[in-house]
Amino acid sequence: MVWKELATETADPEQVVLEAEPCRRLSHTFTPEWAKANGIDDETLARLSAERRSKVTFEIEDLGEELVKLTVVHDGFEPGSTVRGMIQHGWPALLAGLKTLLETGETLPEPQ
Template identity: 60%
Template sequence: MDSDSFVYTTYIRTTPDEVWKALTDPALTRRYWGVAFETEWTPGASMVWDEGGRRTVDPEQVVLAAEPGRLLSYTWHTFTPAWAAAVRLDREVYARLARERRSRVTFAIEPSGDTVKLTVTHGDLEPDGTIKGLIGEGWPALVSSLKSLLETGEELPEPPR
């Protein structure tokens, strides 16, 4: 694993099209992630993150690649004071996050027998940065909830903060 990347792989008993839908359909992303994306899902399209009614918009928040059932990549979201307050993020931690370079996330979707291999790569991270530490816990929980939703119809309950 590169020092500027976090990689997480899981196998989900579903189809590539269902994984794609779960990554891009606002009704589904809201269920397991708490976020809905407003975008055209085409390379270069802007992305608005809607999280509990808080809309995060930034010209550098864009789709990088979108191949339905195969690959999805976009720049990571913009950290704003409103977002930090909503998630009860310490001011010092927020200040460190806001200084880090923008990262990107890529979802590789591959058929694997009766399952789908989903690999999440969060790259362009500061090697010792704050976001790298946070996503190390965040992505496994998020992908586990996605997997549960696709396999059972129910997302995992949100862990207590």
């Protein structure tokens, strides 16, 4: 599985699709490769790489009348996980940006 985001590409043999049901559900392993593309220091990257791979699941529920509900669950963390600490603010920001884009057609401004 390869993620393409702006000018970066995230690929890792351990980043795999675990479950896919078109228009309904996608579950995949989460690997630390994203950190390399986002300027994470080598020490933190080593800690991320040593952790067990966590899992991200996206579930879309049809609510009718052109409405859907998106649920994102990121789980499978080890106690004291470095990944968990790093993503706890990342997912809300990403989902807020997605919501804004879908509702307005515009992206959120870049943080200053």
